[in-house]
Amino acid sequence: MIQYILLGFIIALPIGAISIEMTKQGLQNGFWYAWMVGIGAITVDICMLFALNLGLVDVLNRFKTYLWLLGAIFLTQLGWQSIKCRASLSKECEAKKESLFKLFRSGLMIGLNPGNIVFWLSVLGTSIAGASNNTEMSLVFVSLSILLGIALHDVLLAGITSFFRRFMTPKAEYIVSIAAGIALFGFAAYFAKEWAVSVDVVNSVRFLVVEVLGNT
Helix, strand or coil: CHHHHHHHHHHCCCCCHHHHHHHHHHHHHCHHHHHHHHHHHHHHHHHHHHHHHCCCHHHHHHCHHHHHHHHHHHHHHHHHHHHHHHHHCCHHHHHCCCCHHHHHHHHHHHHCCHHHHHHHHHHHHHHHHHCCCCCHHHHHHHHHHHHHHHHHHHHHHHHHHHHHHHHCCHHHHHHHHHHHHHHHHHHHHHHHHHHHHHHCHHHHHHHHHHHHHHCC
8 A cells, every 4th residue: 555655746746837826835834725726636546546446537637638628728718817916916816815616626637637547547547557466445545545645645745835934924925925916827739738638629620721712
C-alpha cells in the first residue's frame, strides 16, 4: 500500500494548473480556499476510479477531444480573472473572496482534462498490471492508495501555502496573481493546441479555403 501512496504523491508533485490555482488561493486566502480547489480535482479522480471499475474506458476516450477544448476555455477564463482583478488594483477586488463552492467547481473543471484521464488510463492500468493479484479488489485497493497519495500532496500544499500567507504583502499578492494568470494562459494554450491537433483544424481550414477559392 505504501508504494502506491508514494506513487500518487510523486505524480501530484509536478507543477500543473491545479497546483498553481491551489498555491494562489493558499497564499492569498488560506488553507480552506486552497484545499477546496484540491477537493474539486480529487472528486474528478474518484469519478475516474468508478468509471474504470465499471469499464467505461471507451466512453472516456470518446470525449477526450471535447475535454481539451473545454479545458482551454475554462483555463483562459480563470487566468483572465486572476490577472484582471489584480491588475486593476481596485479595493473591490482586494476585498472580494470567491466562495468555497466556486473554488470547488474550479478544481472540478480543471480536473476534467484529458491529461488527467490519460493518467488514470495509463498509470493506474500499469499499476494494476504489476499487482500480484490482478482482481477487482486489487484494482480498488491500488486506486484508493493512489488517491490517498494525491490527497496527501494537496493537504501539504494547502498547509504550506497558507503558512507562508502571513508573510505576504500586497505587492507579493499582486505578483502571485499575475504569475498564476500567465501560467494558466500557458496551460490553456497547450490544451487548445492539443484540441486543434485532435480535430486536425489546420487541414480542415485549408480544405475550406481551397473549396471557397475554387468556387469563386
